[in-house]
Amino acid sequence: MGHKVHPNGFRLGVYRNWEAKWFAPDKEYKPLLLEDVRLRRMLLARLKNAGVARIETERSSSALTITLHTAKPGIVIGKGGTSVDQLRDELEKTTGKRVRVTIQEIKKPELSAQLVAENVAAQLEKRIAFRRAIKQSLMKTMRAGAQGVKIRVKGRLGGSEMARIEWNREGRVPLHTLKADIDFGQTEAKTTFGRIGVSAWVYTGNFPTEAPPKPAAAVEEPADGEVSIAAAITEASVPQPAARDEARVVAPSPAVAVAPTVPDEAKAAAATEVPAKPKRTSRAKTATTGTADAAEKPKRATRAKAATTETQPGAAKREPVRTRTAKKKE
DSSP: OOOOOOHHHHTBTTTBOOSEEOOOOHHHHHHHHHHHHHHHHHHHHHTGGGTEEEEEEEEOSSEEEEEEEESOHHHHHOGGGHHHHHHHHHHHHHHOSEEEEEEEEOSOGGGOHHHHHHHHHHHHHTTOOHHHHHHHHHHHHHHTTOSEEEEEEEESGGGOSSOEEEEEEEEOOOTTOTTEEEEEEEEEEEETTEEEEEEEEEEEEEOOOSOOOOOOOOOOOOOTTOOOHHHHHHHHHSOOOOOOOTTTOOOOOTTSOOOOOOOHHHHHHHHTOOOOOOOOOOHHHHHHHTHHHHHHSOOOOOHHHHHHHHHSTTOOOOOOOOOHHHHHHO
8 A cells, every 4th residue: 555656667578668778887887877867857958848758868888879759859950950969069078978869759749648747737837727737638638549647736736835636537547457558757847836746647558468360371272183181181081981893793683582781870770769658648538538437436425415405304404512501501
């Protein structure tokens, strides 16, 4: 709980590459790392209005290559490339090495998390309400084709006495999914009542980590007179009937009676055949057959018939039932 992981560092080696592509022994590592930090700070301060989202450095034994990912390459290049030449000269003086500067344009700046955070920070510096700035940035990013955006601001929002955190999200941002292509960026807005931190997450979809399945190889049809390998295998696996020589087959004589031959399959079916069970007769049939037996047995007189016979004249009357009081009197 509470242990936050940097989204870019969490996905290093999965689909995201390092921004510093160089290696050095222990003695040289520290000065080269400090040199990289100074170069990045200088470039970001000088190209503040150029929309630089990412700076990559690559070192060799005697040269340094710097790649700038920017949304406004015209500002970096300048008229006739004068700005790039001046920038290269400054970098060579500070490093003492031969420097090569390459520029890559960001075609959709709304999908870059760093540029989204810088846009929100610029609006906060202009005293625009933070909720309005967040909602506008969310709408622009979702219209550009993102599947999810999250923006968070921290500090004295609106000039309040106590600092707090406010955030908003559109779509989904799966931070725990490694194959999810999530870009993260953060910056600071320098206002009159203090600094406000701005963080942005942009989810553009899942990165295809697995290779797509290879298409099935086309089966070549055999030429005339040739037999394909599959056909040869099937012919070899299926037992073929023995060839009969028609010349050796002799018709039986009419005097000798030839018994009909029964195939083996018919014999096996007859052996496994189960005798059929006798069918059950329905209740109606049993009722009709049992009428003769019922005629022989004497019928039982029902209570209703017994009552009618007692009411007839001359019939024996029932004795009165003696109650408990009558028994006591007796």
